[in-house]
Amino acid sequence: MDILQTSILQPFVNRLTSRSILNDDERSALLRLPGQLKLVASHVDFVRPGEEIDHACFVVEGLVGRFGQNADGVRQITCLHIPGDMADLPSVVSPKSGWGLVSLTRTKVLRVPHAALRSIAAKHSGVAEAFWRDCVADGSIFSQWVVNVGRRDSLARLAHLFCEMAIRCEQAGVGDRNSFPLPITQSDLGDATGITSIHVNRTLKELRTRSIVNMRGGVVAVSDWERLVATGAFDAAYLLLDGPSPRISAAA
Known part of the structure; x- marks a missing residue:
């Protein structure tokens, strides 16, 4: 069931505002994003490479690894995601996942619909800019890895x-x-x-x-x-x- 996760999403707003300026309306809109909480056991691939998804995964608790793998299933973790990270924000504009996400511990994620993220970005240019900048930071981290x-x-x-x-x-x-x-x-x-x-x-x-x-x-x-x-x-x-x-x- 979709729920409003104001307190849960505050760390995401904090992450965005560490790099971007958001006004009160934009912050409030982010805190009202709908989502579905999902508990994931340790070492479960909850997004698989090549999977078509309709939501982005916000890490509420636990530790998540983004990974790629070869034809033999040998994998390389390419980023670690901690609470407060929207682990696959780029999937909003590219829903067919080019990577996988695995829970490295018992993990709680909030699955936020792509449609809601696209809608808030369309209504609030500052949010769209913050999403863009967050993806740039994500790419910068990947390059260093x-x-x-x-x-x-x-x-x-x-x-x-x-x-x-x-x-x-x-x-x-x-x-x-x-x-x-x-x-x-x-x-x-x-x-x-x-x-x-x-x-x-x-x-x-x-x-x-x-x-x-x-x-x-x-x-x-x-x-x-x-x-x-x-x-x-x-x-x-x-x-x-x-x-x-x-x-x-x-x-x-």
């Missing part, structure tokens, strides 16, 4: 991933750069960084031995943020979190 897998060694890959998730969790208010939740298995970390789970284990041990990071019980504790940043050659600019950009559309 390609660099991470293709051009960094295993230690730098994990360090860079931890830096990104620390900043994103801090921005979303679910942790900070000293400690943040990352309830992910070593196998899934391997799929996210392009290394084996055995190598992930060794690399985590190396980061712990160097007193940089300790990961235990689904929580990443950062012992030395500056060394973590240096190890991952991390520059947060690609996250596009310098504050809301001026509106292109007519002033509200």
